[in-house]
Amino acid sequence: MITIRIQTEDFNIGEEVARLKESGDAGAVVTFTGSVRRDSDVESMMLEHYPGMTEREIARHMEEAQARWSLLRVTIIHRVGKLVPGDNIVLVAVASMHRHDGFAAAEFLMDYLKTRAPFWKSEQRAGNTAWVEARDSDEAAANRWREG
Numbered sequence: 001m002i003t004i005r006i007q008t009e010d011f012n013i014g015e016e017v018a019r020l021k022e023s024g025d026a027g028a029v030v031t032f033t034g035s036v037r038r039d040s041d042v043e044s045m046m047l048e049h050y051p052g053m054t055e056r057e058i059a060r061h062m063e064e065a066q067a068r069w070s071l072l073r074v075t076i077i078h079r080v081g082k083l084v085p086g087d088n089i090v091l092v093a094v095a096s097m098h099r100h101d102g103f104a105a106a107e108f109l110m111d112y113l114k115t116r117a118p119f120w121k122s123e124q125r126a127g128n129t130a131w132v133e134a135r136d137s138d139e140a141a142a143n144r145w146r147e148g
Contacts (some may be wrong), residue, residue, distance in 0.1 A: 001073045002062045004055050008081040016093055017148070020073050026095035030102035032110050038085040043134075044124045047080045047089070054078075054118045061112045065094075069101035076109065078119065108145050115139055 003019075005011075011035055022030050036045060062074050073095040083089060092109050098101040114121075120133040 002048050002059065002066075003073075003075040003077075004058050004062070005075075005077045006049060006051070006054055006080055008079060008146040009079065010079070010088055011077045011087075013091060016075055016077065016091060016120055020075060020093055023072075025097070026072050028099040028102040029093065029095050030099065030106045031091065031093045031105050033088060034090040034110075036083050036085045036087045036089060040085075041125050042082045042085060042123050042128070044082055046122045046124075046129075047078075048120045049078075049080050050118055057116075057118055057144045059118075060111070061109060065105040066106055069096065069105045070098070071096050071101060071105055074105070074109070076113070078113065078117075080119070111145060 013031065017029055017031060020026060034043065058076055058078075062076065065071060065074065071094055075090040075091065075093040079087070079089055090110075090113060091107050092113070094102045094106045094109070096105070115134060122129050123132055
C-alpha cells in the first residue's frame with residue numbers, strides 16, 4: 001500500500017507511523033522528516049508543484065522502491081506553500097519486514113524527492129527572494145541508485 005499526500009497543512013509523524021504499524025506485520029518502520037532549518041538567514045520558503053503530475057511521479061518512484069526492496073507500506077507527505085524555520089517539509093515513512101529494506105527504500109525515496117521530484121523551492125532572505133538550485137552533493141547521492 002502506498003500513500004502520497006501533497007498538502008499545505010502540517011502532518012503528525014506519530015499518527016503516520018501508527019497507521020503503518022496497524023496491521024502488526026512490520027518488523028521495521030523507518031522514517032525521515034525534513035524541516036526548514038533555523039540555523040540560516042532564511043525567513044521563509046515557498047514550495048510549488050504541479051498537482052497531479054507531482055503525485056504521479058512520486059508514485060512511479062515508490063513503485064520502483066517496492067520492486068527493489070521488500071516493502072509492506074510506504075507513505076510520503078510533502079508540504080507546499082509558505083513554510084518558515086521549524087516547519088516540517090516532508091515525511092518519508094517505510095514499513096518493511098526487515099530494517100535493511102526499510103532504510104534503503106527510505107534513503108532512495110528521499111534522494112529522489114530532493115533531486116528529481118517536480119517541486120520548485122524559493123527562499124526569502126532579508127527581503128530578497130531567490131530560487132534554490134540543486135546541490136552537487138544531492139545529485140551524487142541520487143545518482144548512486146541508477147541501475148546499469
